[in-house]
Amino acid sequence: KAGVTQTPRYLIKTRGQQVTLSCSPISGHRSVSWYQQTPGQGLQFLFEYFSETQRNKGNFPGRFSGRQFSNSRSEMNVSTLELGDSALYLCASSLYGGAYTDTQYFGPGTRLTVL
Amino acid sequence: AQSVTQLDSQVPVFEEAPVELRCNYSSSVSVYLFWYVQYPNQGLQLLLKYLSGSTLVESINGFEAEFNKSQTSFHLRKPSVHISDTAEYFCAVTGTGANNLFFGTGTRLTVIP
Numbered sequence: 162k163a164g165v166t167q168t169p170r171y172l173i174k175t176r177g178q179q180v181t182l183s184c185s186p187i188s189g190h191r192s193v194s195w196y197q198q199t200p201g202q203g204l205q206f207l208f209e210y211f212s213e214t215q216r217n218k219g220n221f222p223g224r225f226s227g228r229q230f231s232n233s234r235s236e237m238n239v240s241t242l243e244l245g246d247s248a249l250y251l252c253a254s255s256l257y258g259g260a261y262t263d264t265q266y267f268g269p270g271t272r273l274t275v276l
Numbered sequence: 277a278q279s280v281t282q283l284d285s286q287v288p289v290f291e292e293a294p295v296e297l298r299c300n301y302s303s304s305v306s307v308y309l310f311w312y313v314q315y316p317n318q319g320l321q322l323l324l325k326y327l328s329g330s331t332l333v334e335s336i337n338g339f340e341a342e343f344n345k346s347q348t349s350f351h352l353r354k355p356s357v358h359i360s361d362t363a364e365y366f367c368a369v370t371g372t373g374a375n376n377l378f379f380g381t382g383t384r385l386t387v388i389p
Contacts, residue, residue: 165319194376204366204379244353251319258375261308261327265377267319 163188165254165268174272181239181270186233186254193235194265195227196259198249207250210235211258239273247275278303278369289357290388297352297383299341299367309339309350310377320366326350337361340374353377362387 166185174180186193188202206219210229226247227237233254239246255263283298301307308327314322324335331343341352350367364384368377 177337192375202367203381204377206376209375211375219376226351253320259373261370261372261374264322265327267312267321269317269319 165252165266167250167268167271169271170269171272171274173276174242175224176242176244178242179238180242180273182237182250182252184235184237184252184254186229186235186252186267190256190266191233192253192255192258192263193229193233194253194255195235195237196251196253197221198251199247203228204251207237209258216258230266234261240273245276249272253273278305278371278381279330279376280366280367280369280373280378283381284383285381286384286386288386288388291359292356292387294355295353295357295361295385297344297354297385299350299380301348301350301367301369303348303369303371305371308370308372309341309343309354309367310370311335311339311352312366312368314364314366314382316363319341323352323365357385357387359389361385 164178168183192211194209209217214230224240229235251270253265255265279302281300289295310325311323324333326343334340364382367380
């Protein structure tokens with residue numbers, strides 16, 4: 162069974178631009194979560210989608226948004242990029258969400274660099 | 277709310293020596309605890325988890341962790357490390373009904389030949 166895939170793996174953008182990251186979950190998984198990983202803040206939860214609905218959201222500004230399609234693939238968008246948005250963005254999928262009942266499987270991440 | 281503290285950011289250890297990576301949690305509700313490992317340029321992989329029952333949980337590659345409610349800890353141990361264990365290790369916590377994990381800042385384990 163194929164794992165979680167994320168595209169692109171690397172991105173370089175400049176301040177003020179916007180970016181879209183993509184995540185394809187494991188086949189059959191309906192929950193997709195996004196995390197931001199930085200050296201200073203560690204791993205922080207962005208949001209979780211289940212059956213095309215956002216169920217849970219972390220403490221990030223509105224510039225960070227996402228969506229999920231009917232095939233469970235998810236996209237994350239960051240508008241008006243800031244230098245501090247440079248990070249590794251990780252996507253995780255699971256069958257139903259529920260972080261303690263379902264194992265979350267992580268993708269390799271998208272490394273975003275904002276210049 | 278839940279949170280996790282990983283007390284050591286870096287742990288160097290010689291090959292075949294024992295290692296302990298420390299994790300303390302804070303929570304106002306019942307907790308579920310996890311250890312994830314991240315190898316260079318890869319995503320996180322679940323190493324082991326505590327949901328309920330026996331407080332000692334083991335992974336398939338020789339790691340174990342013990343849930344200690346009185347000390348609010350979930351330390352990760354291995355009696356003899358290998359070079360291939362070099363990676364970053366993250367402790368995480370969640371609570372009943374939550375859909376997301378709260379991670380610690382990670383501990384970089386470096387195994388020295």
